[in-house]
Amino acid sequence: MKKFYSFLCLFWCGLYLLNVPCFAQEISFAASVNTSKVSLGSVVELNLDFTGASNIAAPKLPEIEGFDSRYLGPASSISIINGKTSSSITHMYHLIPLKTGVFTIPSFSIDYKNKSYSTEPITIEVIKGSVRGSGSGAESSVISSEDLKNSIFLRLEVDKKIVYVNELIPVRLKLYIKDLSVGEVEYPDLNQEGFLVEPFDNYEKYRDVLNGVYYDVVEFPSTAFALRPGELLMGPARLKCNLLLQRGPSRRRSPFDDMDSFFSGFDSIFERYQRYPLEIVSNESAVFVKEPPAAGRPRDFNQSLGRYTFSLQADPKEVTVGDPITLRMIVSGRGNFKTVNPPELEFGDSFKIYAPKAEQTENSKMFEQVIIPKSENISQIPSISFSFFDPEKESYQTITKPPIPITVRKPEGRDKGRIDDYSIIGRPQEPSGQRDIIFIKEKIGDLRKQGAVLYTNPIFIIFQLIPLFVVIALFFYVQKIRRLRTDPRYARRLQAPAKAKKGLEEAYLCLRSNDAKKFFNSVSRTMLRYFSDKLHLPIGSVTSESLNEILAKRGVSEGVLESIAEILAKCDMARFAPLDFSRKDMEYVYKNMREIIDHIERRRI
């Protein structure tokens, strides 16, 4: 164990010694305040930061107009990041405003190791009333929309203001945040006409001083290039995030309270915080875009801009006619690789050239191009040159690679598998080695209307619909048959009118032969059977009384019921009493019976 501790001590000592030279870092001196606007009665925190040294005594502040100052103490720190050590000391002061107005904290100077360092002056506005972020009272104060603008904003920084078309422009979007909790920050959106902007996909977080005020900064770097010449405006960029505000009874009414109705659906991440979606819009930045000069433009210039080197490789260098050679053309360096196009190959008819395949990395672009020598007389791949415009030198550059010697052999009895003849693999090769197209067709074939397809042909459609209807009809038919077999009530009800029709025909025949007995027998049978089937009753239970009761419940009118009773009574009289009925009586009964059956069928009783 002792051994382990001694090893650990040695290790840390070594590490410390290794890092000693790192202390000899650059020294910076900056002054910052926590707010640029303060109310009377609050305090401003003034920090004097020395980076690169930790043994600097607190400077004595001079008299500052409008403020009384008080030294709070130092705060020093040493950090080791990736083996690099950095030290800093911050001397903190409280500035107490004495009157309202706009005051300037002057520049402070210190001398360290025979060098003088000074800070930038800072302007502070002192007002009456309360201001959010003014000193220690910040937590309990409100946010005004003006404060929000000062507390969170997006800045678009374009490094180059005058560029060429297709020249790469570094673009930075910086989100400045002060005294606010912000979450769920999305990557900014900078869709710009006239520019092609790489999507933002990384960021860096740090603290920075802007106009003497400390901000938390989220920086989104990217690149863009202009697509056309002219005076173009880049921006504004838009960024979406959520503002996190503390809930609770102590919170006073804020301007966002008015927006509650808009954001009624929001929910809190934590119980104590409430989210307010924000869209922050950046400033615009003017960029003047010009075309690369026409003077001195090489013939093979193909919109490539940057500072590049160009290399060329060919493999294999010994081939048979028809075998492929891969040319690797690598453009590397700094610039806009998106617009780097492959060099034009001016090989005449000696090679068959295929479309190049491009592969791009951060600092290079490789074009793989397959070429096929057409003849064994070829001894070299001709020189290839790559031209580009260098925006730093403001001139065109051309890199020419010398011809590459190759050996092309005559094919020996090999007549298939050649890439240029891939279309006829598996077919007999033309003996001459030269191809042509096959002769025209003698017959015109089936002429038809242009664009006419079978599935839009009405006959075809009808043929598709017929089986569908057949199946549907079949389905209902089968269902009906099954019901007739299994449901006697349904079957009887369905058959009742047909049977009644037969009975009516029979009665009519009796009527014509003037046979009263037979006629009334037929009428009685037809009526009883009809109502027995229709109402699913045993035939013996069908009487004038029972029918009267059942049919009255089903809404049959009194007149019809009386007619039924009358017919049945007449039938009974004819059958069982020796009464003579005239033909007129029979016709009357027949007519009545017909009407009753029609009425019952029509009313679907």
Added chain:
Amino acid sequence: MKLNLKFQGFLTVIILSLLSGNLLAKEPPAKTNFYRGNILYEKGKYEEAIQEYEAVLSRGLESGPLYYNLGNAYFKANLLGKALLNYEKALRLMPRDNDLLSNYTYARSLIKFSSGQDQGRGFAGFLKRCLARVSVDELSLILAVIYYAFIILIVLSIYWIISKRTVSSAGSALIVLFFLLLAGLIAKNRQYDNEGLIIAGEAPAYYEPHQEATLHFNLFEGMKVKIIQCKNSWCKIETRDKKSGWISKNDFELF
């Protein structure tokens, strides 16, 4: 008897002449244009042959051999893009014609920077290759046959002639096959709707739809492109390697 024979001969001549006259009168002029085009082609008068074939097309008619012959005439007239366009149209109607396939692949091999046809790998590639060998009408017929088989299956199931298990397994297989081929049919139609072919010798593709825009890349005669959208006289296209740019409407023709 002699008179009778004479009369019969006379009648035959009259009927034949009437019939032949009738036939000539009934022959559609479209066919005449086609045969005239063939004669001109044989004589090496390709431009005139093209006019004759185009005359048939201008009547709103089409056929596989017509497009094939027109493609051949354009090929001979050194208009590779137009030749390929007509071969493509012919392929829609007779996708398994060996002469056509041979001429088409040969013409494609002459495209500058051509990289051959890639129909993908795996099952999707297999399906594409299969569908490429079938015309839209044939595919419609196959679908109709599957549909009829399905209907028959339903009828049999109504009468309980076959077991429920057989119905469900055979029915599922038919449904899957049907929808697979239906998807193929839709894809095939969509391909014809939004694919085009470069007919200009060299077609510059720009970043933006105007002449002053920055050149993105060049397309060459005969290359196939997918049309994404059109704006005035410009269309946004996508190449097989997913590069997109704006080209003039005059530089390409839709299938």
